């Protein structure tokens with residue numbers, strides 16, 4: 001029996017319902033999924049000075065899980081705003097950082113609001129109904145690459161609409177041989193990033209580094225090459 005990620009990754013034309021079920025089950029099945037990092041993401045820490053942000057600027061982390069990066073941005077004085085499907089992940093986030101959050105219903109979302117961090121629990125693709133403040137920066141780690149090709153098309157369009165001129169996205173993408181392994185995480189090559197973002201953003205490749213393949217699933221698939229590529233996108 002193949003593991004669920006591969007099984008679901010192989011299904012063509014899967015819609016949001018199946019996608020949502022996959023992530024909800026992933027969060028249900030373990031306390032902390034393998035993608036979660038127990039430290040701030042090194043690319044965010046390193047490249048934060050490149051983000052042209054002012055104190056208090058709202059900063060978005062889409063598909064945030066219980067990422068510590070929300071805390072990093074809040075500690076820098078920004079209003080960190082996350083979107084996450086799994087209420088378990090959201091509860092774990094506030095509980096583990098001992099942050100009190102007020103809950104309210106905002107459109108289709110359950111909003112968890114604290115002084116510096118708000119998380120909207122629900123489907124990010126409904127972001128228009130969240131009444132967001134003007135977002136000046138985005139950190140995309142394991143968000144774009146978590147989505148299958150069809151959903152990525154919808155995802156690229158969000159930022160053309162959501163962000164104003166000068167706003168930035170710090171994006172981390174992966175590149176590997178997709179023929180050897182079904183995602184997530186998906187391989188999103190530079191050609192795809194450029195094809196979908198170049199009309200709205202100036203794209204600067206900041207770094208590309210080979211990542212150690214520690215995941216047994218990747219080993220079993222025969223992957224020998226797995227690159228993490230970091231981009232800075234600035235809205236034109």
Ligand SMILES: C[S@@+](CC[C@H](N)C(=O)[O-])C[C@H]1O[C@@H](n2cnc3c(N)ncnc32)[C@H](O)[C@@H]1O
Pocket residue numbers: 020023024035036037062063064065066067083084085086089122123124125141142143146
């Ligand atoms: C690969 S994880 C990455 C989490 C986080 N960015 C991190 O670095 O730890 C992707 C997350 O997106 C959430 N997710 C998937 N689809 C979503 C959607 N449509 N709206 C909101 N969250 C979603 C999943 O529940 C999961 O926690």
